[in-house]
Amino acid sequence: MAISDIPEYAHLTEQDIEELAAELDQIRIDVEADRGERDARYIRNTIAFQRTLEITGRALTFGARRRSLWWAGAASLGVAKIVENMELGHNVMHGQWDWMNDPEVHSTTWEWDNTGPSAHWKHTHNFIHHKYTNVLGMDDDVGYGLLRVTRDQRWKPFNLGNIVYNTVLALGFQYGVAAQHLELGRRRHTPEEKARFREDLRDVGTKIGRQAGKDYLVYPAVVGAATRSPRAARKAATANLLANVIRNVWSNAVIFCGHFPDGAEKFTKQDIDAETKGQWYLRQMLGSANFRSGPVLGFMSGNLSYQIEHHIFPDLPSNRLPEIAVRVRALCAKYDLPYTTGSLPVQYAKSWRTIAKLSLPNRYLTATSDDAPETASERRFAHGPQHRPAAAVDPVTGRRRGLQTALVGLRDRRRRRRLPISA
Secondary structure (H helix, E strand, O other), X not given: XXXXXHHHHHOOOHHHHHHHHHHHHHHHHHHHHHOOHHHHHHHHHHHHHHXXXXXXXXXXXXXXXXXXXXXXXXXXXXXXXXXXXXXXXXXXXXXXXXXXXXXXXXXXXXXXXOOOOHHHHHHHHHHHHHHOOOEOOOOXXXXXXXXXXXXXXOOOHHHHHHHHHHHHHHHOHHHHHHHHOOOOOOOOOOHHHHHHHHHHXXXXXXXXXXXXXXXXXXXXXXXXXXXXXXXXXXXXXXXXXXXXXXXXXXXXXXXXXXXXOOOOOOEOHHHHOOOXXXXXXXXXXXXXXXXXXXXXXXXXXXXXXXXXXXXXXXXXXXXXXXXXXXXXXXXXXXXXXXXXXXXXXXXXXXXXXXXXXXXXXXXXXXXXXXXXXXXXXXXXXXXXXOOOOOOEEOOOOOOEEOHHHHHHHXXXXXXXXXXXXOO
16 A cells, blocks of 8 residues: 555665755755856746747637648647746746746746636645645545545546546646646535635636636637638637647646656655654655656656656756756665656556556456555565665665665566576
8 A cells, every 4th residue: 555654665764864855955055056047047038938939829820720820820829838837837836936036937926827726726736735745635636536546545436437537637637727726525514614615616717717718719709800700710719729738638748747657656644744854855756756858848848857856846946957856866876765767658658557557446456555566555575585674785885775776676576486487
């Protein structure tokens, strides 16, 4: 099942965890001391690029009666929405640029191009998700209240639709973001709770109306008036619809690659009782996954290809995550911790595989509930020589032997068991 004892699972002592925290704190100190003009220039250039791309996409939709311009306009606008949501909205609202004291890129003033109100998102994402990352019963991002993504979630016949639900969620992901804060399945007993829900529902309805009006009424009406063609207006509306779908599917893929591939672990509420800062750091490292990216793919993902680093330092500028990743990866090697990464297609495929597998009851699944690819626990090492409740040091090499070594040993033993016995 999910991890209930992080130090035991990670094969680290409390002193090891304190030392790891101190080294991660030093990374923060170094980056904060070095922030300056090049970072400010980066975010301003990103805003200028995004706005130029959006204007281009809007302009192209004036010729949307031609198929080539319809596709070009939808694609340009879709990419503009991706950049606005991923590299701008998500990161600005995390407070990554608050140090500039520029009201245009401040977490308190940014309202993104999304149906979820920014105030709602900052509560569900910044406060809840990042504080309780992958903690069952605390982090709503574990399945979004819709998907079964760990065996700790009791199977119900409803879960047979896992693949269908995630397909719909991907296509309309911005609406899933808008609904998340509402906690639609939760019962509200007091008048205060009911009043708060009505207020939140009204805020979401207003934001959805504003977004739908902009994309499907105002801009198409302008196109129709300028071209004197109702058909052009309809084409502009469908181009906007495709742009939103492009953004939704891409956002879903990036976020799922950071949270649901093999190796991105889940945790119990028990595990965060009296959690120290070092244990919080460690939970972020064990509960997150990266995917390999160059500058373009990193930019298009809002640098969430470095999800491990983002979860450790959610308020440091996104353009610094590639250099931070070099140091975090070195720390993983030093403390013998896994650094979960892979290509984007592989990580996304693993997420879908988990969603497909867990649509079925546990009795149809092969791996044990403590040693499944999608969710493991400290008990995965309980039967074998690789189980160590504390870190050990190889007397020959002087290298720390911890979780990564234990995982490699576990895989080696499985491979040996699968080998045919020679005659």
